[in-house]
Amino acid sequence: MLSGRSFRLGRIGGITINIDYTWFIIFALFVFLLATAYFPAVLAHVPHPASPLMVWGTAVLTSVLFFGSVLAHELSHSFVARRHGIPINSITLFIFGGVAQMEDEPQTPGDEFKMAIAGPLASIAIGVLFIMLLAGAHNVLPPLANAALWYLGAINIILAVFNLLPGFPLDGGRVFRSLVWAITHDLRRATQIASITGQGFGWIFIVLGLASLVVPVLGKYITVWMALIGWFLVSAARSSYQQVVMRDTLSHVPVRDVMHPTVEAVPATLSVQQLVTDYFLRGSSSALPVELNGTVTGVVGVEDVQALPRDAWSGTLVSEIARPLTQEQTLHPDDDAWAATSRMAHGNRDRVLITEGDHVEGIVTRGSILRWLQTHKPGFATG
Ligand SMILES: [Zn+2]
Structure with missing residues (x-):
């Protein structure tokens, strides 16, 4: 039901890759912030700053590599899912990452655990790879390239950490759900508990984000953006629980x-x-x-x-x-x-x-x- 707002990029390993139209806005924002804020800040203390063309070119390349990393994250979920017999038809890349369209829910808590953890593990591996590249080559590379590598390493690790928050439907929420499921043997109940936890985290984010506007100490560490992420968490947790309830409802209707x-x-x-x-x-x-x-x-x-x-x-x-x-x-x-x-x-x-x-x-x-x-x-x- 997500189609109509996305465009088809191509196919990898039998999985269709779609891009949601909102993604283009975020992509442009990424390039803009890199080229006008992050790179200039890094290059401010460098004797021979790069030309504007180089800065913008590197910003585009860095954004492409970042979204490639997001895609790799989603693909690793999908490949593990397929290995456990859950077909994945397509992946849609959104503002906040991607969604692999699973046609079925995992059959066992163990399958769900492996599927959920695969994405963050891929992000950590990619992040570490960029940091290692930086460590190995920073003496020979220009400062702009070093800044891009550092950025790519950090953002992939941040992506992994964010996704590991234990709020369903984030990966961490799925990991958490698989553990509750293993204990209770009740998927609906496990989903409910994971969803409530997800909403709880969301509300904490919203409160902290809003508080950062009025409490100066908090403002040093976090921004109001956190409230936006919190709002996203709350609504995602709510709707994914609704989906499970919907399945439960429909499975009792002839x-x-x-x-x-x-x-x-x-x-x-x-x-x-x-x-x-x-x-x-x-x-x-x-x-x-x-x-x-x-x-x-x-x-x-x-x-x-x-x-x-x-x-x-x-x-x-x-x-x-x-x-x-x-x-x-x-x-x-x-x-x-x-x-x-x-x-x-x-x-x-x-x-x-x-x-x-x-x-x-x-x-x-x-x-x-x-x-x-x-x-x-x-x-x-x-x-
Ligand atoms: Zn993921």
Whole structure:
């Protein structure tokens, strides 16, 4: 549900790398702060300062290397996750780092622990590598390059330490959750405890950040930025707990309560144009079963129509664009709604057919699950 605000950078080891649009703002801010504040401060006491072009060029390169480090952090989570059987389709890089889109939760506390710790360990390793480079080469490198290496070493270690704070959903919170989970054998309860801890840390950050504005002693060590990080921690902890509750809720609801019942099937011999005007524009379903001689043979979705050029709509039959039933994911009406949600995430598809025997009872889409949550659990209305 995070797509639409991000852009695809490429693929590494079968994982799609996306960049959230907010990332560009932060990237620009990073370059700006390095070139106008950090580097000039370091170079102020150097006999032959670097040219503005060199300073800005180094600022861009340093920012690229930093975001490369963030990516390496996320990739190490992903590779460990995959080794433990949790598929990772994509990584999205955000303002505060990255999010690896896990399609499933880890099965055991041990798996979760290894997955969570992998990222910070990668950041520490990268940070140490930059510091070692600096230690080995600072005599031969120009001051600007030394400043960049020091910055990259420090920021990676800060990133690791920040991520190790024991507030869920940060890595440290996941490590903490895996330990509580190992003790209580109850994932929901462990998540709740980790989430409350995360919110607690967030509030401490908010109070300290705000207090730094009025208490001079505090102001020496921390800034109001800490309050912003605290606010981020509180909201992230809250929403990730909601996600676990959502899973818990949906896994107790039969999919028949959530599905859009298929009252009518589309004749396979209809034209696509008729399908649009007589079915899709009139009903609320984004996919419909297709029948031929009284038997359901496939499914046609709005996306199949959209893939067809508009001037071909009247000359094409529904049977030509429908997908055979065998390609669809199916569930029984008594299966739970969470099963439908995770099927959609796994298959990267927008729908699951609900069938009983040969009969298509209904269709579940992301939209129908969201609508159900909005009517039955208004607190989830955010999607
Ligand atoms: Zn991480």
